[in-house]
Amino acid sequence: MIHEMTVQVRVTNINEGQKWYQTFFNRQPDFKPHEGFAEWEIIPNCWLQLAEGEPAEGSGPIRLGVVDIVAERNRLENELHIEHFEIFSRKEVPVKWATFGDPWGNRLGIFEYVDEDEKDERIKRIIKTKD
Structure with missing residues (x-):
């Protein structure tokens, strides 16, 4: 397991x-x-x-889920001076996503669930708040 x-x-x-x-x-x-x-x-x-060490070429991206992809993109562009990157979406895909790189060439990305209920449910599962 x-x-x-x-x-x-x-x-x-x-x-x-x-x-x-x-x-x-x-x-x-x-x-x-x-x-x-x-x-x-x-x-x-x-x-x-x-x-x-030496970054591995051609790996990634490592994508991380965020609550608001536009706000997070703006933060990353302002605070880390990442070049403006595009946010993608497709009708059949339940998320919006974007890819960018760190200064060492590691590929990273962020994504946001389009459906608010699904986003809330996934966050609750991870946080597992105690009663």
Whole structure:
């Protein structure tokens, strides 16, 4: 049974990479076990590991769900100076999505559920609020 997930991206400069990803996630890393490495728990049991090294070409994108894709795109363009990127949608696909890159060439993306009820239900499942 799979119960947890980690995804690793590499950056050539860990200090600059950590600063960039701190802005991307709006917070400090959750775990820094040693030099050249930082981790964020994005959602329960799902971690992004940032490691110093050569980025892997042609991988990704790693897409993360957001509540408001337009607002998040605006934030990323303003705070991280990411070049304007397009938001896509198709009638038969239940999400809007976009892809962009970090300064090291790692492909990232965001998506938003089109149906508000589905979006709310998925968020509730992840957060699992206690009564």
